[in-house]
Amino acid sequence: MSIPNDRPAATTSADVDVVVIGAGFGGLYAVHRFRSDGLSVRGFERAPDVGGTWYWNRYPGCRCDIESIYYSYSFSEELQQEWTWTHRYATQGEILRYLRYVADRFDLRKEFTFNTSVTSAVFDDDEQVWTVSADNGEVFRARFVLMATGPLSTPIDPKIPGLADFAGVVARTSQWPDDLDLEGKRVGIIGTGSSGIQSAPVIAEQAAHLYVFQRTAQYSIPAWNRAYTEEEIARIKAEYPQMRRDAWETVGGIIYEQPDHDPLTASSEQREAWLEKAWQRGGYLMLASYPNVIFDERVNAIVGEFVKKKIRAKVHDPELKERLTPSYPFGAKRLCADTNYFETFNRDDVTLVDIKENPIDHVDAHGIVLQDGSRVDLDVIILAIGFHAFTGTLLKMEVRGRGGLTIQEKWANSTGNYLGFSIAGFPNLFMVNGPGSVGVLYNMVPASEQHVDFVADTIAYLDSHGLASIEPSEEAERNWCAHLLEIADQTIYPKANTWYMGDNVPGKPREFLAYAGGGPAYFAHFEKEASNGYPGFVLRKRG
Structure with a gap:
């Protein structure tokens, strides 16, 4: 008005x-x-x-x-x-x-x-x-x-003892410096929320070695990102008014296809086929795979197990498979969308550091020291620790x-x-x-x-x-x-x-x-x- x-x-x-x-x-x-x-x-x-x-x-x-x-x-x-x-x-x-x-x-x-x-x-x-x-x-x-x-x-203020003593570079994903060069550097990224999951595969391509410090394994769905075609853009622009009206009526503000079956009574083959379709659609909309996935723990478990299976299939090392598999209900944390995040851990120059099992004790001039006394020497520490x-x-x-x-x-x-x-x-x-x-x-x-x-x-x-x-x-x-x-x-x-x-x-x-x-x-x-x-x-x- x-x-x-x-x-x-x-x-x-x-x-x-x-x-x-x-x-x-x-x-x-x-x-x-x-x-x-x-x-x-x-x-x-x-x-x-x-x-x-x-x-x-x-x-x-x-x-x-x-x-x-x-x-x-x-x-x-x-x-x-x-x-x-x-x-x-x-x-x-x-x-x-x-x-x-x-x-x-x-x-x-x-x-x-x-x-x-x-x-x-x-x-x-x-x-x-x-x-x-x-x-x-x-x-x-x-x-x-x-x-x-x-x-x-x-951003959350980091409460990591000794961080000010680090002789290298400390950067935040939430306030990224324009001139940070990661080429050939030993890089540690603390945090595996959305910013950590999005940045890790790109940083791995630049760094000499990337260490990902993970406290909680995350659910993340492939974005399957790609360029729009000219035909798609023409159709989208022609349909924008109706598309906006339809999206407004949805639970999450995005148009998505509804399942034609009840996951609790459907066959395992029917559920698997539908979830595979949702997976191939990708991204945050996996939360819309079934309307009651957030409300019904039984449905949540069905979708969660499907996604866990997909995560494990991406990772070669048996121990890493389990460390990268989440243990909380699907979608209870903000669902992430990624490009080759889990595949990044198949690289020889990427190491997962489990800080739930072995927490960070402090930082010194040379890197991060863990609770058991072991250390990770670094040139750059990236804080992806949230808001x-x-x-x-x-x-x-x-x-x-x-x-x-x-x-x-x-x-x-x-x-x-x-x-x-x-x-x-x-x-x-x-x-x-x-x-x-x-x-x-x-x-x-x-x-x-x-x-x-x-x-x-x-x-x-x-x-x-x-x-x-x-x-x-x-x-x-x-x-x-x-x-x-x-x-x-x-x-x-x-x-x-x-x-x-x-x-x-x-x-x-x-x-x-x-x-x-x-x-x-x-x-x-x-x-x-x-x-x-x-x-x-x-x-x-x-x-």
Whole structure:
């Protein structure tokens, strides 16, 4: 819904209507949408340019794990027709070029201050405005603040004794240096999540020897990446509108074929044939092989055993087969998509180091020393150890809501929020794909568009009704958090130690941090709020 520029006058005085923090997919679209609605906007981005996570994560082999034609904006049909994706799974470089194209196409950069981090956002109870301060000295008063900071944007600080003593190079996959030369080097990569799995095969081609330090064996499905043909691109562009509508109705925001049988009653031959078809389709969609794979442990075991068998078939060494085979339920950790990851361990110049069996004790000048006293001499240590998911970026800031309540106080024992979108006690503060949202279990780009559209429509509602602020009621927030856990407890997600559960950050409350009920059910909650006058929120006039 687009609001004309003669919208009702705001009920509060501020420098801008909205401050947007972050210039990734969510932040760029937010600036475009708010500006189109006649709102004044100021954006902040800590990177030198647009891109968000796709600016920083530029490690070798970095690609999206959602197919390019879906992992892109749907708000502009002209944009969809203008841009042509080259590969089924776009590289980091291609995604960054796309976002830069979008920024140029819609003239979005002029609204952002780059190379700048927001340090604080403080709500004034009397004026009902936010004061937003940045590390470059800029201060803005804003009616609304949108945290488009991304759920995976704050890397975990490594707690490895002696890391500062290492005489070689230490690099993060999440902040990859432009000039890192790995040719002929002894390289150790710590971590086997998505970034470790994507980068290891590429690094192995460059390094003299690659050591992969694995704590947990992972499920990973071949991406079967390839270039699109001209015929495919023509068909995709012709079908984009219908394709977007169909994808929106799916659980994960991606179109996929449904099975024609019940895995629990079908023959083993029928299941095997279907799972082989799903395997050949590849990638993250293996999670959609059967609709209830996350909810039914029996179905989960069927799919998990199939994938384990495939993993073992890729690895030659019998001992390595078992060390690389996961032991937790299929999909309980973020499923990875790879290109020749498991095959990489058949190389003579690649070594798996099992740090679950023999943990890292410390690092010295020459390399990594394990608990049993053995050592691995290295020239380069790569940290692929993950993120403080969902909450890390907000918790780094000074964010103070009503009555001076800090976000650290609010989230000390539980990540209270409503719809993964807003927080009781923090009026007019919105999140894109925040904790409790469907984002990380859905296609992140349309999920971001949905959140931004809801914010824009909500602001329009407030202005048309002479209202100054909106925040969830405490009851709605409690009910939402209980609902999240109720759904999660029906799934296999709590049965593994994951960033979904906050397990990778010491002291973080253990709770499932996403909505596991699927996109359509999640978005229906927003539609119910908007169509019924926001019953889950507290709406206030000025004063």
